Amino acid sequence: MEYPPKPEENKEDYRHLNQFIAHAALDHIDEHMWQTSGMYLKAVDKFNEWFVSAFVAASGARFIILHDGRNEDGIKNFFNEVYEIFIKHCMNPFYEVGSPIRSQAFDKKIQQFAKKFLPLA
Secondary structure (H helix, E strand, C coil): CCCCCCCCCCHHHHHHHHHHHHHHCHHHHHHHHCCCCCCEEEEEEEECCEEEEEEECCCCCEEEEEECCCCHHHHHHHHHHHHHHHHHHHCCCCCCCCCCCCCHHHHHHHHHHHHHHCCCC
16 A cells, blocks of 8 residues: 555556565665564665655564655554554454555555544645
8 A cells, every 4th residue: 555646647657566575674674673573673774865664563574655744653653553454454353464455444544543643745
């Protein structure tokens, strides 16, 4: 999911680059998660002007955000809210653990939290 939606031109290029950066940061996340007892790992990697921040749930699920600014409090609050609705979604008896979350309501809540905690410059 991308916030905010990018302009149509070069959209596919940005999406591939963002996915590459996020996947490349997974090793850094694995290293950092064993060095701290907290769930929020702050900025674990940097690629040019982009920072990668991560949140590791107790179940091992990883939430990753790629950003260009230093809004630590907003990012932490965003991750905490996302984690809360993730837990609520996982408690649904019809949810299969490890399956992708395909819920428009879930996506809408994520967008609302992004607008609230990750304001655009």
